[in-house]
Amino acid sequence: MQGFDADVVVVGAGPAGLMLAGELRLAGVRTVVLDLLAEPMRQSRALGFSARAIEEFDQRGLLARFGDVQTIPFGHFGGLPIDYRVVEGGSYGARGIPQSRTEEVLAGWATELGAVIYREHEVVGLTADDAGVEVDVATPEGPKRLRARYAAGCDGARSTVRKLTGIDFPGTDPTVELWFADVTGCPLRPRFAGERVPGGMVMVLPLGPEANRVIVYERGMKRQGDGAPSFTEIAAAWQRLTGEDIGGAQPLWTSFTTDSSRQAAEYRRGRVFLLGDAAHIHLPIGAQGMSAGIGDAMNLGWKLGAVLNGHAPEELLDTYHSERHPVAAGILNNTLAQRTLYLGADDMNPMREVMTELLAYEEVQRRLVGMVTGLDIRYDVGQADHPLVGRRLPNVELPDVELAGGQPGKESAFRLLHAGRGILLDLHGDGEVRAAAGPWTDRIDVVTTASRPAGALADVEAALVRPDGHLAWIGAGGSRASGLPEALARWFGRPHKSHRPAAPAAVGARP
Numbered sequence: 001m002q003g004f005d006a007d008v009v010v011v012g013a014g015p016a017g018l019m020l021a022g023e024l025r026l027a028g029v030r031t032v033v034l035d036l037l038a039e040p041m042r043q044s045r046a047l048g049f050s051a052r053a054i055e056e057f058d059q060r061g062l063l064a065r066f067g068d069v070q071t072i073p074f075g076h077f078g079g080l081p082i083d084y085r086v087v088e089g090g091s092y093g094a095r096g097i098p099q100s101r102t103e104e105v106l107a108g109w110a111t112e113l114g115a116v117i118y119r120e121h122e123v124v125g126l127t128a129d130d131a132g133v134e135v136d137v138a139t140p141e142g143p144k145r146l147r148a149r150y151a152a153g154c155d156g157a158r159s160t161v162r163k164l165t166g167i168d169f170p171g172t173d174p175t176v177e178l179w180f181a182d183v184t185g186c187p188l189r190p191r192f193a194g195e196r197v198p199g200g201m202v203m204v205l206p207l208g209p210e211a212n213r214v215i216v217y218e219r220g221m222k223r224q225g226d227g228a229p230s231f232t233e234i235a236a237a238w239q240r241l242t243g244e245d246i247g248g249a250q251p252l253w254t255s256f257t258t259d260s261s262r263q264a265a266e267y268r269r270g271r272v273f274l275l276g277d278a279a280h281i282h283l284p285i286g287a288q289g290m291s292a293g294i295g296d297a298m299n300l301g302w303k304l305g306a307v308l309n310g311h312a313p314e315e316l317l318d319t320y321h322s323e324r325h326p327v328a329a330g331i332l333n334n335t336l337a338q339r340t341l342y343l344g345a346d347d348m349n350p351m352r353e354v355m356t357e358l359l360a361y362e363e364v365q366r367r368l369v370g371m372v373t374g375l376d377i378r379y380d381v382g383q384a385d386h387p388l389v390g391r392r393l394p395n396v397e398l399p400d401v402e403l404a405g406g407q408p409g410k411e412s413a414f415r416l417l418h419a420g421r422g423i424l425l426d427l428h429g430d431g432e433v434r435a436a437a438g439p440w441t442d443r444i445d446v447v448t449t450a451s452r453p454a455g456a457l458a459d460v461e462a463a464l465v466r467p468d469g470h471l472a473w474i475g476a477g478g479s480r481a482s483g484l485p486e487a488l489a490r491w492f493g494r495p496h497k498s499h500r501p502a503a504p505a506a507v508g509a510r511p
Contacts, residue, residue, distance in 0.1 A: 006032040007308050009135050009148040011123050011161050013040070015099065016276030016293030017154030018106035020301050022060070025113035026420030027305020032146065033110070034121040034137060036155075040107065043182075043253045044098030045284070047205060047213065048072075050291035051084070051091045052374030056298050058395065059417040059469050065105045070095045075286065076193040077334075077368045078341025079201075080355055086365045087375055088394060093287040096207065102290070126151060126164040128271045150304060152273045154293070157262075159278035165269050171262030171281075171332070176343055178283075179229045179237065179256045180215040186249030188212050194342065197241050201343055214238060214246065217343055228254045259283040259339050261332045267321040273300060280328035282335040285342070286372040292328055295374060299324050302420060302467035311443050312493035323379045334371050379470055382490060383483060386474040388456065393465050396457055398425070400450035411447075413465070421445055422472075422492055423465040427452055428480055433462045436481035439495030440488045466491055 008024055010017045013035035024031040049057075054071070057063045075084045075092030084090040111117060118139070125136030133151045137144045153161025162169060194203040194215070203215040218237045231251035238246050264279045276293030300320045306312035341352060358364045370376030378390040393413055401411040416423050422444035426433045429448050437446055444464075452458055462475030464487055473487035489495065 004030075004132060004148055005146045006030045006148045008032075008150045008152060008304060009034060009133065009146055010152045010154055011035075011135070012154035012156060012159075012276070012278070013037075013103070013107065013117055013119070014154060014156065014276060014293070015046075015102050015106060015290050016278075016297050017152070018103060018110050019294050019297035020152055020154060020275060021110040021115040021117075022106060022113055023297055023301025023420060024305060025110060025115050026060075027302060027309060029305050029308050031110075031115045032148070033115055033117040034123060034135070034146075035117065035119050036122050038120045040100065040103055042100055043255070044100045045255065045257070046099040046102070046287065046290040047207070048094040048097050048287050049102065049294065050093045050287045050373050051089055052377070052392070053287070053291035053294045054091070054094055055089065055392065055395065055414070056294055056469065058414045059298075060109075060420065061415070061418040062105060062109060065109070066094070066097055066101070069097070072192070074193075075369075075372070077359075077372065078338035078352075078355070079194060079196060080341065080352065080359060081193065082359065082365055082369060084369050084373065086362060087369050087373070089375060090369050090373055093291075093373075098207075099290060123155070123160050123164070126161060126272070128165075128269075130270075133271050149308065150271045150273065152275060152300070153278045154275045154297075155278055157277045157281045159274065161272065162264060162274055162278050165272045167269055167274065168265040169262045170265060172260060172336075174258030174260040176217060176259045176283075176339065177221065177256055178215055178217045178258070179221075179234045179254070180213055181231050181234045181254045182207060182211060182213050182252040183231075183246065183249035184211045184252065186212070186246050188214065188244075188246070196342075200237075200241050202238065202241055211252065216241065219343075219345065228256055230254065257284055259336070261336055263325070263328055263332060267296075267325055268317060273317075273320065275300065279324075280332065282332050283339050285335050285338050288331050288335065288372065288374070291374060292331055295327065295377075296320075296324050298468040305420075306443070306493060309443075310493075312491075316491070316493075319379075327374070327377055330371065377470075381470070381472045381487075383473055383487065386476065388460070388463075388471050389474050391471060392469050393463070393471055394456050396453045396455045398447070398449050398453050401447060414469075416445070416447060417465070417467065417469055419445075420467045422467055423447060424484075425449070425457070425460075425463045425465065427457060427463070428461040428475075430480075432481045433475060433484065436484045437488060439485075440492050442496050443492050444488070464488065464491075 007030040010033045021031045071091035084092050122138040132149045135146045188204045191204040200218040205213040216237045235247040261282045275296040381390045383389045395414045398411050424446045426448040461480045464473035466472045
């Protein structure tokens with residue numbers, strides 16, 4: 001291929017695609033986003049995002065753009081109540097933030113950084129070779145062909161990119177169907193975690209002062225066709241299950257979802273990647289679907305940037321599949337288990353009773369909360385001798401960091417990640433760690449503190465944090481820099497041959 005229209009073509013302007021576009025632009029990667037729709041969707045299937053997604057947005061300085069983000073402290077696992085604050089940073093997710101708002105925030109961020117979004121652009125062909133990809137697009141102005149080095153399919157469960165690339169999407173066919181409608185003009189009491197009733201389950205989620213989302217599952221219900229159910233059908237099912245008449249409400253939108261659970265066999269094939277619903281679908285429980293797509297983008301974006309900027313070898317991109325595929329496999333498992341507990345008939349009562357007994361133990365609560373929130377994700381990063389390695393870095397407060405202007409002050413770990421660069425935290429300050437990291441300071445920031453932080457890093461002398469907020473190396477005891485050059489080479493590529501010794505970095509500064 002001669003010449004490129006972009007470094008990366010992202011197909012799909014949903015949350016995963018827009019998050020990926022922003023991540024790529026942080027790395028200076030030329031990024032084009034293609035979307036089939038003429039304008040952003042106004043309806044919202046997702047009404048919030050998980051505790052881990054809250055952290056990831058905070059790591060990029062995006063959380064403030066959502067305004068006052070309220071979290072849900074109490075949640076459930078398969079309808080069995082749990083206090084999600086049992087783990088640090090735990091919650092059932094952000095409350096009442098529609099997907100349309102999330103997409104608006106992410107689109108604003110990505111375009112501010114220089115991403116270009118083309119709407120009414122339908123991908124109709126895709127070919128790839130060792131040099132790059134060619135994407136054939138139907139547009140209002142006629143057919144176009146875009147050339148890029150890589151393509152990312154973020155185009156939903158029926159992904160055209162996945163089909164054109166020939167990647168299998170194995171899994172299970174739907175066995176249950178949930179209907180939902182957004183309505184006004186009908187007072188309803190909230191049923192946040194759902195309520196099992198004879199014959200099924202009903203849920204009411206407030207959308208504002210006058211609007212609610214009603215969700216209904218009726219065992220054995222069937223309908224003709226593939227489209228959304230009518231509000232008449234939904235109201236009739238609601239009355240059968242609850243005895244309540246909501247037929248006089250004003251419907252704003254109706255839709256449905258199923259428990260179909262599928263996962264792409266490959267997240268990467270050559271120069272093509274899959275993210276979000278294009279890579280995994282499941283029953284929506286616990287804000288895990290959209291949030292998993294955000295996590296996919298956080299994982300892949302900095303790696304693609306490192307390769308395209310010539311810092312890291314192509315093999316780094318293989319870790320996208322090896323790290324994220326197990327995460328989604330776990331989500332498919334837990335949502336199928338929750339489906340059985342949540343929607344099963346009375347014959348599931350013995351299992352519910354056993355699970356209720358187990359939930360009396362805090363260790364069980366912590367395990368289930370970590371599973372649903374994504375806070376317990378641990379990647380295999382090559383160092384196995386410290387329990388924090390591979391896990392996400394909580395938003396610890398770092399004391400006595402040298403701030404811009406040379407004055408020491410407090411800084412949060414998440415603020416240090418706003419630029420999307422790796423961070424080396426020197427928590428001892430004797431120069432050994434900074435010297436070892438010197439050849440990589442063109443792509444990571446070295447931050448020194450004069451005193452130890454409290455919390456997760458209290459007993460740590462140094463820590464290497466990847467741009468996605470996961471800890472890639474921990475220095476503790478003995479030679480504080482032992483293994484650091486190897487970790488830096490693995491995640492940030494070959495060292496820069498000419499460098500000067502690294503001084504402590506001011507917050508936001510690049511050496």
